[in-house]
Amino acid sequence: MLLSAPALATITLVSVDGASRIDLATTETKTTLYAGFAGTCTADANSAATCDSCSGETVSSSKLWPCNKKNAYNNLRITIRVQSSNTSAVLADAIVKVGEDTLTPSINPTLADGILNVQVTWGELCQKLGQSGGCVADFSGELSVGFKTTTDSTTTNDLMTFKVMGRVAKTDGSDWVYANCPTDDDTALAGSGYCYFSSYRGDEKIYADQLRRSPDYPATTAPGIEYAGPVFFYEQQLDGEDDNTTIARISNASGYIQLVDPERDNRIDGLTNDIRYCMVMANQDKTGIVSYYSPLPGTTGGVDAISLCATPSKVVGLLDDKSCFIATAAFGSDMAPEVQSFRDFRNKYLLSNSVGTKFVKLYYKHSPFYANLIAENEFAKSAVRTALWPLLFFARLSVTFGLWATLLFAVLTGVSVYEMYRRFVVGRRTRGEA
Structure with a gap:
């Protein structure tokens, strides 16, 4: 007698929350949950949502430090709601796994109207991944939720699997600033992202000009986690201030903009003409962590203040900078x-x-x-x-x-073309071959 194979139920995602960033599944990838741990924000931490660690805190004497506007923390709950096509699924058959290991969450799952609700804290997840004391180091793994089904004495798991990836800011300060890299001869720190820019004025905007980045970009120091793009914190210069004074006022709570595709659009816009602004660049990864800031003037390896500041203005008379x-x-x-x-x-x-x-x-x-x-x-x-x-x-x-390199290339190309013309065209005519 042949036994029929158990039919697999389909697990459908209803919702997922409690991560710094969520990249939903495609036909080729699983849904990815990112968590970035940088600084603290206990005043806003309610276990149900991320918090902003980029404001309301001063680390040491600096106003700029690794932070996350959607910061994760150990008690933050990942809340996953899924529905099974198996209408006979019961709560007793609910299952949660980390990798191949079963996890028993501290908060019991619930089942209502056919929807399974699972809550797992990031601390529990990290502990199951082998970390003690919560999420204290970078990590990656898989989290699965669903139901176990028994048919003809055969048990199968109908699961939806999520990829989980986390980055934890360094405790030794090694990810606070990047090594300035204005030329190819300058050694960029591995995994530091963008490491040079120069401010250039535009009409109601400043361009982050001459952007350069580490050779391994978009890799971060956390395996598998990539950068999302550079970010800029900026302050408006007050009356009587010089550039250094304005730069010193820039903090994690200053005006903030991220460049999603800086190779195509490097504008920091929404600014006011004829007012000077100073900016500090940093790098934001997919977990939301902002780190590797510009080395400030006056510090070891610091940049010149003038490269961080510019004054937006009308580019030419009454014409805006799109005219061509x-x-x-x-x-x-x-x-x-x-x-x-x-x-x-x-x-x-x-x-x-x-x-x-x-x-x-x-x-x-x-x-x-x-x-x-x-x-x-x-x-x-x-x-x-x-x-x-x-x-x-x-x-x-x-x-x-660069202009001079291009001019040299143009001159050499022109000379080469002329020489070829002189030899093969003029020469043939002279010899009567044409």
């Missing part, structure tokens, strides 16, 4: 990547000196007329795009590798 008339007409949008490349070149190399600024003003005075003609004629658009490609190539190389 002829290129916009040719490529169809002021947000086209080609137009952005010309804009980056303008901001970095033309508006940084008086001669370049005069040229830009002259261009803005006369180019709208020609831009209108180009915009109304598809042939003109095509011709201008073709003419602009060499300039676009030059602009992109200059922004990436």
Whole structure:
């Protein structure tokens, strides 16, 4: 007699809470629960939600330290609600596992209206993963919840599995500041993320210019956990202050912005023109921990104050910094990547000196007329795009590798092309081969 295999029930996620970050499952990955432990915030810790450890605390004499605006702590409860397609599932069959080991939570699971509610504290989870005294070191593992089903004397587990990953800020202060890395010759700390920027003014914004990062980016010091992007804490300069004084006021509770894709958009915006701002960069990972801050002026390896401060202003007269008339007409949008490349070149190399600024003003005075003609004629658009490609190539190389290196490359390329023309074209004509 053949025995039928037990039918597996489907476990559906209803909700999950109690983590610093939750990345829901895809067709290729499990739902991932991240927890970042950095500093304390007992006043806000109610065991049901994360808390903000970036404000209301002073560590040692510094105003900047590793923190987390969605900080996890040992008593924080991971709350998972799932539903089984097996309508006969009962609470007595509920099961919670960490890896291959069964976990008995301190808070009993409940079952109501077919929905299983499981609560596990991060401290319990870390203990099951082999840590004593709560979450005291970086960790990763799997947490599973569901039901055990017995059919024809065969027991199976119908589970939903979550990946759990945690990072714990260093207690020795080794993740407080990064080693400044303005050039390739400077050694960046492994796992420190972005380690150099220079402030550059824009219209109601500041650009985090010349961003550089450690070679192993986006890896952090915690295995498997990656950075989400650099963040900037900033303060407005008060009357009578110099840059160093303003920088000294920057703290974890200062204005804050994260750059999600700094290679494409490096703007700190929402600022006021003609008011000076100073910024400090740090790195935020997927657990929410903010660490590896800019080394402040006057400290070991500290950066120059001027690189952290800038004054937003109208870029050219009454024109905002998106204006690039002829290129916009040719490529169809002021947000086209080609137009952005010309804009980056303008901001970095033309508006940084008086001669370049005069040229830009002259261009803005006369180019709208020609831009209108180009915009109304598809042939003109095509011709201008073709003419602009060499300039676009030059602009992109200059922004990436530097103006002088690009000029040298252009000169060497021009000389090589001329030499090839002289030998193979002019030479053949001279010898009567053509």
